[in-house]
Amino acid sequence: MHSNERKFIHYQSAKHDIMVGDDIRMSAKRINIRVTSNHVGISRQSSQIGQSKMIWSCPLCASELRLMGQSMRCDNNHSFDCAKEGYVNLLPAHHKNSKQPGDSGAMIAARRRIHDAELYLPLAEEIITVIEACTNIKTLLDIGCGEGYYDGEISRRFGDIDLYGVDVSKDAIRFASKRYPAHHYAVANALNLPLISGSVDLALRIFAPSNDVEINRVLADDGLYLEVGPAPMHLWELREALYESPREHSTHRREADGMIMLREGQCRYESSLNSNLLEALVSATPFAFKGDRNRRAALLEHDQMTMTMSFDWRLFKKR
DSSP: OOOGOOOOOOOEEEEEEEEEEETEEEEEEEEEEEEESSSOOOOOOOOOOOOOOOOOOOOOTTOOOEETEEEEEEETOOEEEEEEEEEEEEEOGGOSSSSSSSSOOHHHHHHHOOOOOOOOTHHHHHHHHHTOOOOOOOEEETTTTTSHHHHHHHHHHHHHHHHEEESSHHHHHHHHHHHHTTSEEEEOOSOOBOTTOOOOOEEESSSSSOOOOHHHHHHEEEEEEEEEOOTTTTTTHHHHHSSOOOOOOOOOOOTTTTEEEEEEEEEEEEEEHHHHHHHHHHHHHHHTTTTTTHHHHHTOSSSSEEEEEEEEEEEEEEO
């Protein structure tokens, strides 16, 4: 399915049959729900990526980083080499909680398989619809960006947004940089963001940890923060198969420190997964290591399974 053929449908269901390669087919029945709370006028204006400047800051002293040849350097002479793929590693050793923090290469590869199969495309379209209604989004930060799937969909729709992404996984950032060379990526801790204060118009967090203090710091005046997470019934059939007494996901917060909530909504649909896509989905999530081992083996024997995909989102504005 090409990007110019995609249609986003509100308040009704739509059925899509998507063929990816010879062995993965997804059929999705989508129901998208949006609820508006505080009514705030929002409409986008364009910007030029070429006119933007780098907004990375030194993770050691917080001063601005400048690109000098194949490295980034601050006024205090701290230097960080840029990888051949284009990203920069801004995760000092004392900020790591393990030798290789973040998702493994195997999890990243599995996640790319399900993203290439467009399993999460309805969610990406929902996020794009929210961004379309936002004012003056020139710089976007994806916190916990993974291998950059949502960034790619966003930049496909908004070529004028300067897009930054951080993730603690070097494997994920390497993949994102190779696939989306026009974006700016860094290996970094989401709880200690290496960005200049007040430099971000929209911060986006999808299924990742975050720090409200840091988000407020990097947001510009009147900056926006879009938080996306699993709704209570997300991947319910998977949890039913893995656990004797499965539990729903917790309800997401409607308040964030230093921010006011503007809007909220939900994206929900069902997907029919074949065995290849089911195996990729399990491998791409913490379920690869959770639940009963025998139950997991039985789950992967399924030739077909219908899966509930359900997400909540909240749009906040910096006070």
